[in-house]
Amino acid sequence: MRRLKQAWELARDFREGVEDPVEHAYKVLEAISRWEGVVNAYISLESPDLVVEEAERVARGIRAGERVGKLAGLLVSVKDNICTSFLPTTAGSRMLDPYIPPFNATVVERLLGEDAIIIGKTNLDEFAMGSTTELSAFGPTRNPWDPERVPGGSSGGSAASLAYGGSDLSLGSDTGGSARLPAAYTATVGFKPTYGLVSRYGLIPYGNSLEQISPMARSVRDVALLLDVIGGWDPLDATSLRVDKPRTFTASKADPRRVTICIVKELAEGADEVIERAYWRILKRLESEGVELREEELPIASKALPAYYTIAFAEASSNLARYDGVFYPMKGGGSSWEEDVELARMKGFGREVKKRILMGVYALSEGYRDEYYVAATKIRRVLRDEVLRITRNCIIASQASPILPPRLGERLDDPLKLYAMDVYTVIANLAGVPALVQPIEFHNGLPIGIQWMGKPLGEEELVSLGLLVEELTGLAGVVVD
Amino acid sequence: MKVTIGLEIHVQMSEAGSKLFCNCKANYRGLDVNTNVCPVCLGLPGALPVVSRRSVELALATALALKCEIPKFIVFTRKHYFYPDLPKNYQISMFERAGGVPICRNGVISFLDPSTWEWKTCRIRRINIEEDPGRTVYEEGGITGSPYALVDYNRSGVPLLEIVTEPDIRTPRDARLLVEHLLLMLEYLGVTNPRLEGVFRVDANISVNGGERVEVKNIGSTLDVEKALNYEILRQTKIREAGGLIERETRHWDAMRGVTRPLRHKEYEEEYLYFPDPDLPPIAITGEMLEKAMGMAAKADLRALLGELLKLNVPPEHAWSLLTTRPSLELFRKTVSLGGDPQLTARILAVDYKGELREQGKDPYDPSNWPPPETVLELVKLTISGVYTYDTIKGLVIPALASNPQARLETILPERASDIDVAVEEVLREEVKAVRDYLQGKTQALNYLVGRVIKKIGRKAVDPRVIREALEKRIKSAMGAGG
């Protein structure tokens, strides 16, 4: 394990002429060529020449005294379900290999507006449907901390690229924990914002009502920096909130005597012993610093997982209807349009995607809709009310994952166990509240994370607490050796 | 015979400016194929719909004009079916169950029967706002024979109103009158231009003598509404007379052949997987929106507009003609507000000018084919003051004006009789030799005299025949007087 300069420090040092963006770009490219063969974090990479050229442009600008953006010279990786007009966007699916969108996602425009260099598109479970990044049409991504293990998913490529130093910052997406679970498995930070704080325009949809594009980085200050750049109202997304741009980067470390943390029984229990011990260790440590710990209950949490999957699959079955072989690369080649559609969908989608579409269709069908989809939305409402009630007065401390990063293939055979990996993370998506996962410990060289959940638009509080925790753990900026 | 008819009318909001969820144009006519498109209306992954405010305003005004119950908020739903011209393979609509909330429920339409001046009513079940799909074109061999289909997405995402009536309609003619009335109302609301090609289509449910309900789809004109329903009544009556049973089915109107034809039976129940579109949060209908929509609806109250005209003693036939040709109504109002006599103005515009436009093959719905109100006012004044008879105005002025509505009136007005008389007198005095020649039988001398009179008057719009007659009459009377 070693520590890298945080991205915000690096950007500052570029601007002050202390660090050279070109030299840095070479370092990152070197890490990529060293690790990619094993890890497979990227589906497509920008050409190294272009990356260096961009870094040179930034360096020239800084030398000439020009005003440069907040992310000038930083190399940002972007999950491959976020549209870029200059690199293919596959969503990890054969269906979209190779699809080049005619537009950039709003978040990509905002990155470019702050002079970020987009270094490549990261691997994911097909259409973000998975918790391990094994279900990509482009092969699994491995965990840099132990290549026999998964990096979590579905934003596993983003997390892995950060963990080996193959990017400075990364954009993931989080439908039910897809940015936070990988963060927990790779000792990085994943920050799912309040629903509507970040525009979804250009995010290839999986579960529209649940997901947010989410900053990922190696430190709390870095995810805050990235959130401030990508957040804020977007007229192109009707679900985006009409609020001012977030200002979390300047948040100060929380004063422990003014922090209240709620321990929600249902979100604290049920994890493997090593994880529970780590969880309690950091909480006791915070308590000794003056943080108030309080107990809360969320009985409906036991219904969160089925509600989550019902809603996500229903929305997915609808969103994925458009892939019929007409506009997109995978063609059916049948003798009629109907056959074309069937063949394109048969060849283009992987097993897990097909399974989720079928279950989603089932949940929305006449005669079953009330029993499944409508029932799930009712549970969601009750759960959201409960979470809002609790987070009004405290930040919820929750496990991030019930287990350490599993070995490749280990859990894939048992879908129920696979889905259960998301048990702690889906709550924030169902309730639409912000949630941050950060590393707290290593156990036998494998990272363990913790999750903080706040009230809607309570991002700044989470960042403050995260900074406090980071100081206690000293785990900001860690990468594999 | 008891006939029960219910209609489902799809009308494009062609005047909404933009498509329902993006900035492409609502009226795509005349554009090159697949040029009125963007990531949103092509349904590209990641592109998101944002509801056009204008479409909601227009739909709300329609709902108010039809006296609907207005919900506190509206909710769009997705309706799924696979079709090549539906790029997302779902249509954004407003299913009334499964969480959807349409813009209108339980309204009523009053429509006029202009042959009896009776107002009839039909209940409106609901109104949905939804998006139109693209357009599929089959070449060589049509839908069954063509080896390929071409799809034009210019229409994809155009805002539609789906207006569903209760089965309150009793005759095919009433069905036609209702649709005509509705379209006229939508024109006054600024929702649609009913004369655009393909701007509306009607599906009709019909049941004869308590028999099963048959749905006739794809009726594209108001005349065809009546024709298709008459055809269905005849067809169903014949089957029953022959001892057959009417089955519940969906038929297709073949406008070319004037018959309805069965659609291929679907082997499965329709399953649209409705649910609220998660990309479109519920839209609250605010007091401000209602107020604006009420103002729009008031301007489209055809019954009130007709009442206004009748109050001015305009005969109902003329009043209805003005109403049904919107530019003529606007012109009527302006002319009357300038002081024009309402009845005469109505007669000029609703009967003779409109008739002349038809005669000349000009579009009476195009405002540029109508003269300015000052010109109409002048015609009214000239008629009332007796300078011209109405026959002259109708026979000479209106045709000239209809062919050039912006013409200055003095350039097309015929010479008044008194002006001609003065000129004739003068010419007869000056041209003694020519008069003598004429009296001696040199008939061409009369042509010379006509030319002199025209020159003296110095205007173009003089009918030489009139002058010739005046000259002959004057010379004869002079002879008779013993000159």
Ligand SMILES: [Zn+2]
């Ligand atoms: Zn468009």
